[in-house]
Amino acid sequence: MPAKPLEKRGLMVQRMDTVEETDGVDDTVNSTSYPLARSVQHQQHTQHSRQVVTESGPAVRLPIEYGSINMALEFSRESAQLGRSRAVSDTSCRAGSTTEAELARTSAAIRRYKYYSRIAPGASSRFIMPAHVVPPRFLMILPFKPVGENQSSIITIFSIWNTMMGTSLLSMPWAVKESGFAMSLVALVVMTGLTCYTAYRVLDSYNRLLRRGIRVSEFSDVCRHYMGRGGEVAAVFFSGLALIGAVIVYWVLLSNFMYQTGQFIYNYASGQHGPDDSGPTQYVLGNRTYNVLCPLIDLDESDRNRTLSEEFDRLQMSPAESVWAMNGTDADEPMFNRVWSKTGTVPFFLLLVAWPLISIKSPSFFSKFNALGTVAAGYLLLFVLAKAIGWGFNMDFTSQDSLMRIQQFSPKFFSYTGILSVALFCHCFLILLVKPAKNPKNNTRDLIIAYVCVSITYLFVGGIFYAAYPLSKFCIEQNLLDNIPSSDILAFTARIFLLIQMLTVFPLLMYILRAQMMYYFYKAVYPSWLHVLLFHIAVVGVAILVAMFYPNIGNILRFSGAICGLAHIFTLPTVVYLISERQAARLTPLKCIVHLALIAIGLANFVAQFFMF
Secondary structure, three states: OOOOOHHHOOOOOOOHHHOOOOOOOOOOOOHHHOOOOHHHOOOOOOOOOOEEEEOOEEEEEOOOOOOOOOHHHHHHHHHHHHHHHHOOOHHHHHHOHHHHHHHHHHHHHHHHHHHHHHHOOOOOOOOOOOHHHOOHHHEEEOOOOOOOOOEOHHHHHHHHHHHHOOHHHHHHHHHHHHHOHHHHHHHHHHHHHHHHHHHHHHHHHHHHHHHOOOOOOOHHHHHHHHHHHHHHHHHHHHHHHHHHHHHHHHHHHHHHHHHHHHHHHHHHHHOOOOOEOOEOOOEEEOOEEEOOOOOOOOOOHHHOOOOHHHHHHHHOOOHHHHHHHHHOOHHHOOHHHHHOOOOOOHHHHHHHHHHHHHOOOOOOOHHHHOHHHHHHHHHHHHHHHHHHHHHOOOOEOOOOOOOOEOOOOOOOOHHHHHHHHHHOOOOOOHHHHHOOEOOHHHHHHHHHHHHHHHHHHHHHHHHHHHHHOOOOHHHOOOOHHHHOOOOOHHHHHHHHHHHHHHHHHHHHHHHHHHHHHHHHHHOOOOOOHHHHHHHHHHHHHHHHHHHHHOOOHHHHHHHHHHHHHHHHHHHHHHHHHHHHHHHOOOOOHHHHHHHHHHHHHHHHHHHHHHHOO
8 A cells, every 4th residue: 555645654744855865876877987986886776675655755664773763772861861851840741741742652663663673674575664654864865766677778778888988088098198098908808808807706795695595785785795704894995995096186187177267267268268377378380380388398488399309309398387387477377376276276276166066965956967977977988089180190100300209109008007997897887787778688799889989989989099199298187178279169068068067976975975984983973063064174175285295197097097996896896706716616716816806906006106217
């Protein structure tokens, strides 16, 4: 029978839409790039679902020990309130009789919920508390629409592809430069194969548990099953590190895009079209003029026809010295440049926009804009293609000029593998992406196709931009848009797209990170406004410091990718597989050697990042 309205159940007078905090995340495009908050891991996406449809939207039942709804404290508090109410005057008792009745009903509901929960501790148990008797305070509104088990293979492939597409796209040309052109192709093929195999191991571990009738929500549940509490903590800890790395990279990029957008608007309003802060915006090579940036070079107006190698030999400057030589003294700078500084003031100005957004308790509003991620990625592909058509291909494998010659191999190729560790990372959320598949037997095939599509996308952006960039490949920046002047209308459009899209994703990242950390430390997603405030100050403070003093997204991505890849790509799936094979008495020495070699590769990838400067 249909559930009665919440107010008429005789349990609580609280409406569903007064629930203060939700604990799920959108499961499409961007926010699924990260694991769910642990307080709802066993309640959703199971065969015998604990989801409840309410008039305020889909909800999930909270675990019995959930955060501030601690049963013992709650019952003690209500009993104390009942005791105090009996000691007041008759008039007060008559006025408070309604409160006593409500507290009594609540206490009974709590006892009933505890009883059902003890009967049915497992998420897949058939002994589930009927929806019409669940107290509203134990229901939590989810910020996403539940997905049925009718997802086609095309949607599964696109979901995996779209989830892996992120900020690493912007660093692909720089990564190709660091590794060398030929070496980048080899590294991409090898890393794609390794990450796809370990992702398959994640999928296989989920299917093994499924065949045994054990339902899990995400890979950390699998780690807990095979490795105990320690495995679960390791999975969640390293996923938290990935989130922190993503937050820092987002803040750096948001500051960059905000600065470039403000610079474009100022130049347009003032009629100025001078050089950017990174250098002059035009270079003459042969009979062609290119509107690009090379922060390594400082050219005066009278020197723009000099060859590139002559300028490098003449200057002998570091990037910072070159920018200083171009900008001159502080007295020569316009007031706008002093106030609007990429690494000085804009990271703080960004607080005016971002802080109110991350302070919103429910992320459901921002999940409506997930399609912007697809639009932004698609536009970036078109942007790179348009620039390549305009520039043509500029690759010289035989030049005697060491600055113009294309490097085939470089000892810094581990920078590329570090970035690929995060660019090809989907292991934490893979189970969530394949759960709704209509034909689960096709999941392995769909996973392989998705990885091939992702690799082709990275090859397109990294390889095409690298091959077409007209100046020395040493000029390619860690953010490919930093090689394009702020006056470029196509680049301005790309920055606007990315700025808006990232402003809608950033609050989701902060929400998921906050939910995970708060629940693990305080057993409550929102323990108090003070806890949340201090948490926001700490995380955002670190992000601001990095944006000011080390705004190098390529290096940040390769370090975060290497350390999280060591755990989630190379170690945890491998250890889970070896344990499951041992339990099934199928473990052989060859399997041990091969899979321990995978862990060694992940460790070498992480250690090598410290020598890639």
